[in-house]
Amino acid sequence: MRVKCIDCRYFDNRSEMIERTFPGLNSLSSAYSSVWAESGICSRHELFLSPWRRCEDFQECLIGIADT
């Protein structure tokens, strides 16, 4: 089972979303840069995190359930 932040339902690292979240970010940086790696925002804890982190609130992102 995958338990890292990158596989968690609360974690979002889409570049477009990140640039929208932080006004002014794209004026001197970019969420499409290598240095961003796969960092993203945890919506449960309102933290900005590396994708390899873990925590006790992990909830696996099960894609497709709502399609049914």
Add this chain to the structure above:
Amino acid sequence: MSEKEIKPSPDYCETPKCAVSATQKPAAMGWKELYLKEDWWAIYVGFGIALLCLLAFLNGSTFAKSLAINPGGLKWTSDSFGKVVDHFSNNIGLYGIQFVFWLVIFSITTKIMRIKTSEFIPAFFILYILSILAFLIGGWQDAGRWMLEPPIAALLIGLVIANVFPFPKWMDSGFRVEYYIKTGIVLLGATFPINLVVSAGPVALFQATLISLTTCLTIYFVATKVFGLDKRLAAVIGTGGAVCGISGSMAIASAVGAKKEHLYTSVTLVVIWAIFMVFFIPFVSKMLNLHPGIAGAWVGTSEFADAAGFAAASAYGKMAGNEDAAIQGFTLMKVIGRDIWIGIWSFVFALIACLKWEKEECGVRPSAMEIWWRFPKFVLGFFLASLLMTIIAAGYSAVDFNKVFKPGVFGPIAGLRTWAFIFCFMSIGLTTRFKELKSAGAKPFISFTVGVLVNVTLGFILSVYVFGDYWMKLGK
């Protein structure tokens, strides 16, 4: 926490909203980075353009040279404005081809990076027109006297538009500051002698390391010991001021698990101070009549972001009549001296956070691979382009190099690089909307400002007095 203890809820995706979010969520990127990150595209585009210029030269074609046309060198006055009219009426076809050239390259590559083409194309059209305007202002006979060289003109035009009658937010899709500057840096590498990197690199690394450590520790100390701010916030703004601006802040923010607000604060502080420094350092350098190599090194030491720094260095270089020296000094200090350490800073802070600050919460020990994951890959393109072109140029005698190869190959590459830089400088202005920036708070602002003062002062002393003789040799 062991993996066995994890019991994910099987029904969490009960809402359509959740499902939409989940299906859009990218999985681990892996090799996809090669086509989803702009660093790699900057390398591909930079190498492609350099190869085009080289092939055109070898085939005796003037296509690449024509493609690099801009009105920045017209030196027009109010009495001779007819020059401008003649220039555009004679070259309107070339400008059309040039626009299509850039549009095709950037719209296709950004589409692959999942940026909306329907937003990119109109935004890029506006960007191109405004860039011509910036070149035109820079081509005014008296532009230098008023500090209106093309980089500064582009930045000012963009800032005025963004803060007085801003374009819609969706147009930011075409104002890709970092993509344009990275493409320009790879093109810069193609005209940058590798022996200069080898000979000047150690000095740049030493100066950059000294300044980065001093600045970061100053901000961190003032923020935590004087104002009692959160260690994570202190680390985020400290590296923002010391390493690589917003990109540095972000890398460290994610490494230490910072709050979103910490990053808001850092973005605001870096943007405000970086924009101020674009004008301040060239202004002071001009007052002191600094050698452009020295001023470039100072900018590289004390500016916070690559894009803003190139604007300052390029503007002062043009004012001082030796843009190459200023650009070389800046590149050595910032790109080579400071940027390449971002992964190491990130890894070190991740270790500190996980092993000291939050032993119970981190969950997993950081990997040394963090250094590679966060390495600014476009720098590899810079090095490789520099190495390859130096090897190719070594096949020519000194006389042939200066008479034939340099104007035939380096000339068009430098011309197209100038365009990439202007797109970047204009984009900085167009995306800097001061009223959108979140409030940083007095304590973080003062902490950061103390770091800026230390950085600028120490950067000046190191660039002018300690290593001044060294930086003065650049651009020859």
